[in-house]
Amino acid sequence: MSAGNGPAGDRRRFLVVGAGLAGASAAWHLARRGHAVTVVERDVPASAAGSSHGSARILRFAYPDLDYVQWVQEATAGWRELAEVSGTQVLTPTVALDYGVTRNPAALAAVLARAGVAHELLTPDQARGRWAGLRPDTDVLAHPGWVIDAESTVHAMLGQAQSHGAHVESGFSVAGLTRTPTGLSARAADGRTVDADHVVIAAGGWLPDLLDGLDLPAGFRAAIPGFTVREENAFHFPYRDQGAARWPTLIHKRPEMAVYSLPGDRDAGFRGQKVAEYEGGSVIGSATHGSGTVDQANRARVVEYVREFLPGLDPEPYAETTCLFTTTPSEDFVIDTANDVTVLSACSGHGAKFAPLLGRWAADTALAGTAVVPRFGVQRETAGV
Incomplete structure (x- = not known):
């Protein structure tokens, strides 16, 4: 056939x-x-x-690999088409931030420049002046981003x-x-x-x-x-200022810990930020072995991170969940x-x-x-x- x-x-x-x-x-x-x-x-x-559950995934351009940046550019056309033909709001715009010693914002900015993606490199003080709830520890790359409503x-x-x-x-x-x-x-x-x-x-x-x-x-x-399958943990922390402008998404990588964060939107009752440690959960082999139970040691690490680096959030999570991550070695x-x-x-x-x-x-x-x-x-x- x-x-x-x-x-x-x-x-x-x-x-x-x-x-x-x-x-x-x-x-x-x-x-x-x-x-x-x-x-x-x-x-x-x-x-x-x-x-693929819930309302909070990150759409961003920043990759150290030009191929992936260009594929994100290509994917955005598909997102626009889906929104148009379905009449569904699948994306909510915000700003995407990248920082941290092992994130290397300057190198990411160079790749975005090659791809023609609009971006800014900000000092930590400039970033704090724009997003008072953050405490970045290096220069910050800012570029267009969105929150994906996965469900x-x-x-x-x-x-x-x-x-x-x-x-x-x-x-x-x-x-x-x-x-x-x-x-x-x-x-x-x-x-x-x-x-x-x-x-x-x-x-x-x-x-x-x-x-x-x-x-x-x-x-x-x-x-x-x-394939490595992990049962990751994600936590929602309330905004101290519920009337503040929409928070950015962020990826913060240090040798000690890699964290991603984004507005929780519907999942968080539109009142908090989703924060998680990347690859901080347990390796479970396959989804069949998932427990659905949040790891308390992971919770403690994320809470301590919020206290130190996200002062605009109350460091006590009001919601938490597990999520499957399936990755390849590359x-x-x-x-x-x-x-x-x-x-x-x-x-x-x-x-x-x-x-x-x-x-x-x-x-x-x-x-x-x-x-x-x-x-x-x-x-x-x-x-x-």
Whole structure:
């Protein structure tokens, strides 16, 4: 069967496993091209047990790697399109800040300059004068940023996929994938089955549990990088001045600790800032082993950080949660295909901002039968981000 996008004879049956940001985006891009798409989700779309729930993810441009900066520029066009076609507010503008000794704001600024992204480099005093609630310890890079409403984005993408004929099934935990004379068949734990010509696996933190049952070529399977799944912790701290201007997003990296922070928006009742230590949670192997319990030592580290560096926040969190982070050793994504199975790992440590682009890449890769972005192919070693 052809992998084209036009006549009815080119129409293929796709199964997308996982209804988070990556899977919803892949479904949207495949369905809009005229393919028959079924999305199955072990829980519900944007499940609180996964990586794509809630209203607070960061969209920023700053990377030390020019490729990633340019991909963010490309992704922003997809965000604008999604907002327009769905009528959903998926982004809220703010300012993105980067600072800290190991963040190297000046080097990041040089990369943004090469990409033509507007930015400023501020001294610590200048930054404190503009954002009185912060206490930066180095120069600060400031550039345009947004807060992503992840949950609304998932539903907007799935809504668009459904408008093009896609079907979404919740409570479908994939227990196995088998080959049939006409393609592939996925079986749920409750006995339901879905047949397809091609399967896109966008299972996030559950991906390690599924890989060995996908009937992938041995060489391809062996070349897939190891995934590290962490149960991260995030905390919401109230603003001391509830009437202050909207807070920025920030990434602050020091040798001792890397922290990210952003307005919590709906998740925080619009009255607090989300603060978390990057890769501060426990390594759990796969999402199956998540406890849903906040680590108290991590909580204490973040509280102490807020006391020292975010004086505009009350250092007592009023809400807290866990969240899954799935990363590769290089922090690159994995988007590649073999035997009519496309593996799509968005790497939730920094993948949310690329959601519209990841779905397009996954659709292109599935239809082409090879990685359309060679850097994300499983046979290639890549440098860290």
